[in-house]
Amino acid sequence: MTDDTGPRSGRYERKVKRVNPAYLERAALHYLERFASSSANLRRLLLRRVDASATAHGTDPQEGRDWVEALIQRYIRSGLLNDVLYAEMKASGLQRRGGSTRIIRQKLMAKGLDVDQVDRALSSLEGAEEGESEWNAALAYARRRRLGGFRPDRGLSDDEARVRRDKDIAAMARAGFDLETARRVIDLEDMEGQ
Structure with missing residues (x-):
């Protein structure tokens, strides 16, 4: 009979160390x-x-x-821990990946940051002073996910294009973008320079 508590059995439990x-x-x-x-x-x-x-x-x-x-x-x-700098760095990284303001806020709050720190981080985002941070994030998200005008297969029939457009807008909405922003990004035709 074999021992089923070894590291290869899948039931191996790591020994908990005594903290000090x-x-x-x-x-x-x-x-x-x-x-x-x-x-x-x-x-x-x-x-x-x-x-x-x-x-x-x-x-x-x-x-x-x-x-x-x-x-x-x-x-x-x-200074090894600085919640304000951490919040700004995390928010900036999430924005570059295409995170909506709503998603960025949720993720920062989940990391235990308070409302003031989150608000400060959101106001420091690229384009925040012009009110363009959400637009920049939406473009980044569409580019990364290859939605709308970033999609390589744009030669579709009208019915297929309508279905694809609705799916792309739904993907943007699930990512936390409002309907108006999602429609504007998906309906862009010329993605050069965006």
Whole structure:
């Protein structure tokens, strides 16, 4: 009879390590080396480890939460964590990929940023001062997804073109763009220079 708890069985469970301040700091730095993060997101990640350790080893979860909070505050004071810069960087990246303002707002809020930080990040987007940030994002989304005038197969019959247009507008709406913006982008014919 074979042992079904080995690493190849699919039921292998990773051993939960006991947390201490040094372990939490190594975990935080390792994460921050690979990913930019908001303070709330890093806190959430470290608290999952604290809770897992408390369950597995019977340690005091409140003590672990205090360690996490002290670590987060130290990183904020040192500038290692800066939620305002993180929000602006994340919003800009999402806009370049074609994220609508609505989707960008939702994603930033999910990262634990407060409303003021999100509003500040949205106002810093390219074209925000002229009111063109949503238009720029819609064009980027259509280009990336090859919708409307960015579609390579434009020689369709009228019925096929109507169905394709409706599908493209629906895709834009699912991505968070309002109907007027979606229609304007999809109905553009000459995509040169856009």
